[in-house]
Amino acid sequence: MGSQPLAPGRSASQRALLTREILARATELFGAQGYEKTTLNDIAAAVGISRSALYHYIASKEQLLVMLMDELSRSLDEAVAAMRNTAHTPEDKLRIFVAELVRHRAEHPDPFRLINQSDSTLPDSVRAQHLRARKTVLTELSAVIEEGIGAGVFQTDDVRIAALTVVGMCNWVAWWFTAGKERGAEEIANQVSQAAVDMLRGRGRTPEAWPDAGAAFDSLRLSLDIIERSLKVKEAS
Amino acid sequence: MGSQPLAPGRSASQRALLTREILARATELFGAQGYEKTTLNDIAAAVGISRSALYHYIASKEQLLVMLMDELSRSLDEAVAAMRNTAHTPEDKLRIFVAELVRHRAEHPDPFRLINQSDSTLPDSVRAQHLRARKTVLTELSAVIEEGIGAGVFQTDDVRIAALTVVGMCNWVAWWFTAGKERGAEEIANQVSQAAVDMLRGRGRTPEAWPDAGAAFDSLRLSLDIIERSLKVKEAS
Structure with a gap:
């Protein structure tokens, strides 16, 4: 951990990248050992930076x-x-x-x-x-x-x-x-x-639950389409 | 809290009742403040007994x-x-x-x-x-x-x-x-x-997803039942 000193002056994209990395590692730790039990030290260690370097990126858990x-x-x-x-x-x-x-x-x-x-x-x-x-x-x-x-x-x-x-x-x-x-x-x-x-x-409901004959006609048309298609497939084969 | 001294010799039904009460209060506390943060002291206090009395009923969190x-x-x-x-x-x-x-x-x-x-x-x-x-x-x-x-x-x-x-x-x-x-x-x-x-x-799937004409015939019969029922209702009214 803490392999590189991290200056606050890093470029914005580097900063965004490391913040994203911190968030990803922290989420894993929260999942594995619980949010309460996870410390900022754990998170810094998982990212491979020092706790003080971590504070350049996030203020708190x-x-x-x-x-x-x-x-x-x-x-x-x-x-x-x-x-x-x-x-x-x-x-x-x-x-x-x-x-x-x-x-x-x-x-x-x-x-x-x-x-x-x-x-x-x-x-x-x-x-x-x-x-x-x-x-x-x-x-x-x-x-x-x-x-x-x-x-x-x-x-x-x-x-x-x-x-x-x-x-x-x-x-x-x-x-x-x-x-x-x-x-x-x-x-x-x-x-x-x-x-x-x-x-x-x-549509799988019992007839009692169907709203009216209109829906039944829709279903009828659909059924006829399917049968027609099915017959055509048979003829073609 | 600790209003009554609790002897281990209580009847089985009293024991079961209090154990159930302990479990219910503990579950509430776990939900409200998290499992990790909840102590046996918190649980004893919520039930209204002393921590040592709690140990007659449960050994640990x-x-x-x-x-x-x-x-x-x-x-x-x-x-x-x-x-x-x-x-x-x-x-x-x-x-x-x-x-x-x-x-x-x-x-x-x-x-x-x-x-x-x-x-x-x-x-x-x-x-x-x-x-x-x-x-x-x-x-x-x-x-x-x-x-x-x-x-x-x-x-x-x-x-x-x-x-x-x-x-x-x-x-x-x-x-x-x-x-x-x-x-x-x-x-x-x-x-x-x-x-x-x-x-x-x-049954609401598109015709392409239907298995075969057999299902369509089932649906057809169902649709006809519904239309028949609908007509009968109209005639009767």
Whole structure:
């Protein structure tokens, strides 16, 4: 450790690079031994610099949590923007938003779990930002589900429960995904987003739960398309 | 605190009652200030007994985690038994298992979050039991999904991802459910279990993803039933 003396006058890009490295090592340590138990000495040692050099980059352990939370908020804003910019139908909006969330959970499980784990012990500012982020996810998902219900493509008993169920699908990825061991993040994002759409389309319900004959006619047309396609495939082969 | 002297000779039922009380207060404290930061003194004070009296009931903080984990394992066994004993079709099995998990997460969010939060810092024996429990949930769900695929009622690209997606729906309830504030646990259990079934029936897929014309004929019959029912309702009114 402390192999190189680190002057405060380093270039901005070097500075950004080392700050990123500090954040990554700290997140690993928080995950492995808990936030409370991790000291700034541990973090400095893991990065390979002295504790006093570390202070050129971060002021406190708490500041690391603030930086992690900022990153989570930024990625959430990107997910919202991706959904709003590229999707038109409620199904596509849901698909894109869920896929973005899943990708993020798969690629950054540690910071996400850390923020959700320490919930009650988070510093006030981080906790407030965390609650805002949770609220944004819920509000955006609820709006898309409402839109789908309005368009007659989604159905659910309670929009809030449905939205939170979708949130659970996405967030839990941070608890089970292991890079390299599982199928790729992209494949998982695709399947989970399709699962969310299937869940909300709810076409598998019993007839009693169907809204009206209109939906049945839609389904009828779809069934006929499938049979027609199936016959054509047979003829062609 | 320490209002009553507690002799080791108390009756078994009194003992069980106080042990349960200790476990409940400890779980609250772990949630509020973190497992690491909570001391046996804090727990004794919250229960209203002295630290030496506490030692008549539990030997260590670690033992409390073991007891919490035992309770989680027991409730999981009950969920598995409920599914196996009462359900016949894959849909009903899935519905019952998911509902049991959701009910449990809604009724005991704190111990469940604690065990999942401290993951890497859990004592070895508790960690091993926790991983076994996670594996049981995944194995049972995967088996039901496979059974449903075999019976032609479920469809999914990857059984493991589908099972973990359902696990996420259930587990996340421990992060958002607040007793009294939300709809009741029973209502949530019903909606989430229906959501899991809808997700796996996946009838909302595009024609390309449908397996064959057989499923389309099933859907056709269902659509005709609905239209017939709808016409009868109109005639009757």
